[in-house]
Structure formats: structure tokens, C-alpha cells
Amino acid sequence: MVEKINLEPPAVIRNRPKIQDVARVAGVSTATVSRTLSKPEAVSKATRDMVLEAVQATGYRADHAARNLRRRRSGAIVVLVPNLGNPFFSQILAAIENTMSAAGYSVLIADTMQPQFRKQQILEHLHNNSADGMIVLDGSMAEEFLRSETAGIAASPVVFACEWTDKLRYPSVRIDNHSGAAMAVRHLIDLGHCKIGHIAGPAHNVLTTARREGFKAELKASGLKIRSEWDFDGDFSIEAGIQAAQSWFDLDNRPTAMFCASDEIAFGFISELNSRGIRVPDDVSVVGFDDIDIARHFIPPLTTIHQPRNDMGEMAARKLLANILGVASADQQDKLLLPVELIVRKSTAAPK
Amino acid sequence: MVEKINLEPPAVIRNRPKIQDVARVAGVSTATVSRTLSKPEAVSKATRDMVLEAVQATGYRADHAARNLRRRRSGAIVVLVPNLGNPFFSQILAAIENTMSAAGYSVLIADTMQPQFRKQQILEHLHNNSADGMIVLDGSMAEEFLRSETAGIAASPVVFACEWTDKLRYPSVRIDNHSGAAMAVRHLIDLGHCKIGHIAGPAHNVLTTARREGFKAELKASGLKIRSEWDFDGDFSIEAGIQAAQSWFDLDNRPTAMFCASDEIAFGFISELNSRGIRVPDDVSVVGFDDIDIARHFIPPLTTIHQPRNDMGEMAARKLLANILGVASADQQDKLLLPVELIVRKSTAAPK
DNA sequence: CTGAAAGCGCTTACAG
């Protein structure tokens, strides 16, 4: 018995349907299918219904590569993070992702700290149309942007957040780090401390500079001594805090209070002192910076400067969107300063 | 004075050069330019040099949207994270990003926990060619995959990591959670504890189940009592630990040791007890799970189960790459179990 | 080793 042979592949296992297939099934042109999907109101109800039905029947979804090529956009942005493993940054990233995805954009990540990371390469995303814009959380990338500008490459929508740069005219969203540091020091002075030290962030970092200057300015304003041996170099890590604790321990004349440029520094500092039998705040007071989630649950709960992480991420995303869409309005400042707040907890007390 | 008017736009501010421009400058066809860039060895040295020079001169970079459309790939993958703000996950993400970018892929993120997140929508990336594959760190997404499979949509390369599912045949990379939990409990038993409690992860989570079963199995193996009032429900957060501490505190007959399903739970538990004057490990011993960075610097430094975060991310990425490229070899197991390790620190001691 | 030509799957003025 010879069965009728069907040379057409069965509809079910056919390849991904394309707009042509939908058009054929609906009995309209591809233009009409396309319109129905992107501008439904530009199409008659009858046609619309037929097309939508055909879309259902075929299981059609528009190919984004094709659409993007035609529309000259990628629908993605990239976020440049200094350190993904750091909860401070990953939470800002989360806020950015939330805002961007609500606006229909996807977010690509690039971690400056990864061994594979190549500074020179990251701007390619902007130049080869794989991203429509970029949010930069790493101020040290400024030079790369500068270089590409002088190379005559057209500027793309870029927003700096948390960290920033004065060398370039990109918009930024951040806090007033100088004031934040000053508030921290003011709190210590108000408690009665006059021997106040500092553990700094990484060298050549805008945040480090701003916070150190806020620290010094407040000391000076109160007529307190600024001693360079109480001003420890570091970076934003726990390890930097441990290092500083060792240095502090070895001092003949020890500060009774320390302002740390990050919460993680504070954790390392407190942890290391603790293992040497020095108690916080009984023996030393410690203030952090950032107010990451665990700060309130550390032992002792950490007095720190709160940064509005969520707002910062969201604002940066909004600013970038406005830039991409070209709807930057007058009420949008180019440099947005978000408020900081001193959170007093248990790691600070009056000196003995 | 009338100047000569040039109707051609000056070369410098011309739009992005395209492959045509390079071809014209080099005096070859676009096919040859394309080949020079993607398969240099398929082109004579003389031609290659001319083309490369023209690329330099024009500042050409290939448009990825166009290239991807033609090559039928996107060059991106998406990572589905349950909670970006959680350092455990963001560090795995960092490892994935590092491995993928080394292989020339970009990584898109999607955070299950964000209010904007739509489960039904996330698989679109795979269906509309905006991603070539996906790494899933959230086991609860399994049902969505199941649904799309039964909808007859062709399967794409997908790898589950950390969490997994037995309902689907996707490859996975993870640790042996059952054994990890058992090791933690064994450690407590070896210290002499016989009243051991548990603070669980979120309900309906594979990790929660596996760790709880490991906990119970080890108790049973040692002939110890399993008391349901010592087995607290929770999730992986600090808050869950705080809640559990309150419940623990109210107990008439308190366990002398607690196994926590995550380090964050342990932090919350210890922190809350501390504020009530209960000391760890003097009054209660506590074991965590994960060994996130801060665990060793908590006060007291946390005894916990170490997960190889970096390896897990890297392995998941490699597995996905092999899948995408279709080079999955025989030595690659479908289910990869990575080793765990008990890290004894200061949060555990013999009972009083 | 090289080029002419087709085509990836959409979108969008343009004309009717």
C-alpha cells in the first residue's frame, strides 16, 4: 500500500514562524502584520483580529535581531560595575535593571574587576550598536571615554552614577560625599571625640578624595588636629579594614574614633580589633559609609552614612532613558545630588 | 566673495562607516572585507593589509545587529537570578560574566525578585533570538520551561545552577546540599550537642528541602530527636534569622545549637540574640551555609558550609557554552555536583 | 583568492 507522500514538512515541527507565515495565514501583507504588532491603532479592527489570530495560530514572535537592525537600536544598555560581588553595587544594579526592564530595555553587565575585563573593549558595545547607552558606576573609566571622544567617535548616551568625573560632560547621579563624610565626623565630635582617624578608599578615586576632604574639613572647622598617621590608606574592602586595624593597634597614640570610607572597611576593622580584645564602641568608636543591608545587623550594629541605593539606580536609569529617547527635559539637572543621612546605631559612643 | 561649496558632507563627521565604505577605500568587495575580519587566513596577505588599513582609516566597526541577524545568533545569554542584591548570587553572576565574556558572549540579567519581573515573559529572550541561551539560578522557573515545552516551542540551551529541577532534563551544576547540611549537623553532634534546631530557607524550594532532609537524616543517624518546634520556617534572608531568634527565645526547651540554611539567616539570628543578651557560641552554637565573604569577619566568625561560588558560576557558563556550540562531549556530565566543605570558625562550641 | 548576488527577518516611507 502506497501512502500519499507529503513533501511539505508538517506545520508543527516547522521552523520558527516568520512574519511572512503570519501574513499568509491571515491573508494580509507583512506590512500589515508588522503594523498590527507595533501600532495596532493604525489598523482596522477586522484586520487586527485576523492578524492576532494568525499570530496565535502560528506562535509567531518577532525576531529581535531583525527588528533592531531595521530600527537602528538594540534595546539594551550596559552597566559598568566596579565589583559585582560587592552588595553595594549589585543592589544599585538591581534597581537599574528593574527600571530599565519596565521600559522595555534589557541590561548587559560588565564587571571592571574581572580578570577578563578590557577597558579598551567595553566602549565597543556603544560603537557597534549592541547597546543604546551605558551607565557607568566606575569613575576610572572616564579616561577611556575621553580617548574615544578625541578619536572622533560620536558620543552615545552615557550616565555616570555613584562615581563621576569632572573631565567630561556626561550627566551623573550621586550623593554629596563631602557632606556625608562631614556628617560622620560631626557625629563623632558631638560625642566628645577629639582624636579622630580615617580609613580611606582606593587611591585615585573620586569618592576617596571627596570623603577624605569632608573628613578634614570638618576636623578643621572644629579646630581639631589632622594627623597624617591617623589617616590610613585602603580601598573599600574588608581586608583594608583589617590592615588598618593592625596599623591602629601598633600606634602609640591611638585615635579614639575612626571614620571608615565604607561599611566593609568598618567590618574588617571591627572584626580584627575584636579578635585582639579591643571592643567597639567601648574602646573605639567606628562610623561606616554606605549603610549596606548587613550594617544594621553587624555586632555592634554599625553607625553609618546611608546612601539611597535604590533611588540612585532608578534615577540613573531614568536619566539614561531620557537621553536615549531624546526627551531630556529642563527639570532634569545634569548633575543630580541625592541626600545622605546619618544613621546612628551602636558602634559609636562617647570616649572613655 | 563666493566660496566653493562642497555638497558632500565632510568625511570626518560622516555617519558610522559601513562595510561598503571600507570596501570602497580598500578597493575590494564587501565580501572580502567581511572575510578579512572574520577569517583572515582565507585572504591573501596583500589584500588583508589593504583592508586592515582601510578599516583603520575609516574607523570601521562591524554592526552587531546586522551580523547577528545574518549569523542567526545573538551573542548574548541571560542569567536568571533570584535576588541580585544577595552577594551569594551576585558573586556567581560575576563568575558567569567573566567566563562568558572571555568566550565573546555578553550577559543579560533578569532578577526574579524585582517587582517588574514577569515570569511568563522571560523565556521570550530565547524565543525571539535576543539570547542564545540561559543560566537559571532560580529553580522555581522550572514550571515556566515546562509550559513552554508543552507549547511546542523548540528547546534552547539552558543550564540550571545552584538550584535545579528534576521535572526537566536540563543540565545542572550545583553542590550536594543534603551532604552539606549533614556535615553541619555532624559537626554540632561531634561537639556534644543533642538539642539541635534548624532555620529553613523558603518553602517550596529545592535547596530548603534538600538541606532540611540532610539535617534530619543526620539527626536520625545519630539517634537524636527531631522536634518540629525546633525546625523554623524562613527564607534565606537576615530577617528570617531575626524571626527565628524571637521564636527560639520564647521556647521553654531551647535547642543548644542551630543549623541555618544560609549565612544571612545565621547573621540575623546571632544579631537578634545578641541584642537580647544571648551569646554565640557561649549560649548557642550556630552553623551557617554558603560561606559568603563576610562570614569569616562576622562577630563571632561564622562556622559554615562553604560553596564553591566561583567554580559553580564558571562551570555553569562552560556547560552552557558547550551546549550552544553543540560540542557537549562525553566527559561532561549532565548533572555536575561540586564539593562542599565545612569551615569551622568561632560560632560553634561544646554545649555548657 | 576574490566578487556578484542572494538573503537574514523585519519596518517604513510612499503611493493608492
Place this chain on the structure above:
DNA sequence: CTGAAAGCGCTTACAG
């Protein structure tokens, strides 16, 4: 409101 047609910028058999 709808369709025919051009085109987004590449890549890749195919022929020579």
C-alpha cells in the same frame, strides 16, 4: 486602512 518595494548592514554559498 493597506500593500509593494526598498532597505537596515552584514555574511556566505556559489562560481570563477
